[in-house]
């Protein structure tokens with residue numbers, strides 16, 4: 001399967017970036033949306049981003065112009081997918097909308113065209129089933145912003161053959177991104193399966209152990225090698241995104257996440273984080289603000305329950321043959337910016353101590369906390 005022509009459906013936050021990185025790699029790209037005003041805004045964003053690369057001397061003006069001209073914005077769907085080898089769908093995360101988009105799409109797309117969804121929370125197999133080509137369907141999960149984030153999770157659905165997975169891995173490499181294959185279509189894939197439950201666990205630690213948000217965040221940053229605190233990261237990501245991911249994941253697998261009511265509460269109060277000026281923390285102005293975190297504050301919080309939560313979910317991924325330790329570490333480094341491998345952190349805390357902590361949490365708070373057999377074997 002050779003890919004030359006790519007159509008991106010949806011020109012929003014993700015779609016315009018995916019179009020740009022594909023065009024930068026030399027693909028002919030059609031960017032499709034439902035109204036001209038969305039396309040105009042998307043092309044403006046592409047231009048802004050290319051101008052920035054020119055000013056940083058990462059691209060020449062001529063190269064930037066060529067990249068820009070390789071993206072054709074279009075509204076008509078049939079025209080958008082003419083001669084298209086790969087469709088990357090990045091329309092809003094609503095199953096009913098995705099279903100509608102795929103039913104329109106398959107009536108006009110060539111039968112050999114590959115479909116890839118950029119969904120972050122919906123199971124690939126469920127989306128694939130809504131189409132007439134689950135064997136030409138795959139998940140390709142870019143991170144925001146696609147122009148900068150190197151990681152792309154590639155997720156085959158139940159019926160995706162290995163050649164399609166390989167084609168997608170080759171495509172991801174060709175656009176200078178780092179693919180990590182999520183070998184099974186599990187809720188949260190790899191990164192969100194570690195990240196989202198950790199936000200909830202941090203809220204439980206705050207409630208049960210009486211640590212403050214700053215103490216917990218300082219420990220996460222300075223003891224676990226995160227680029228920022230976990231509550232900070234939640235506010236940065238958006239509580240709406242976390243809320244949606246929580247529901248999608250928890251409705252399919254109770255073992256992955258122990259939902260803390262604080263997330264529901266913040267979401268219902270429209271405290272969605274940085275973008276609304278309030279979330280776990282309060283913010284003023286729309287510019288990204290950092291919270292005061294320090295090694296001193298980190299000293300007053302032992303984050304073993306956070307390490308236990310993170311490593312237990314990572315171990316689950318290994319035990320269930322979704323991924324392996326080096327690939328999980330790569331995904332967390334590139335997708336979340338975690339500087340220190342989590343299995344190294346866990347070793348420092350001691351697998352024996354982690355298993356003991358999980359067993360005592362399980363005794364007190366239920367089987368969610370039962371340690372994965374892999375951790376027992378690493379003691």
Ligand SMILES: NC(=O)c1ccc[n+]([C@@H]2O[C@H](COP(=O)([O-])OP(=O)(O)OC[C@H]3O[C@@H](n4cnc5c(N)ncnc54)[C@H](O)[C@@H]3O)[C@@H](O)[C@H]2O)c1
Nearest residue numbers: 009010011012013014015033090091092093118119120144
């Ligand atoms: N924003 C993120 O951080 C992020 C990260 C990874 C994955 N994702 C996933 O990417 C997808 C898109 O998210 P987003 O944040 O870019 O959304 P967005 O709302 O910014 O953009 C979606 C775009 O799709 C357009 N659209 C709606 N119906 C359409 C149709 N029928 N055909 C073509 N375009 C249509 C909308 O007009 C809009 O421009 C979702 O599945 C989301 O879960 C988002």
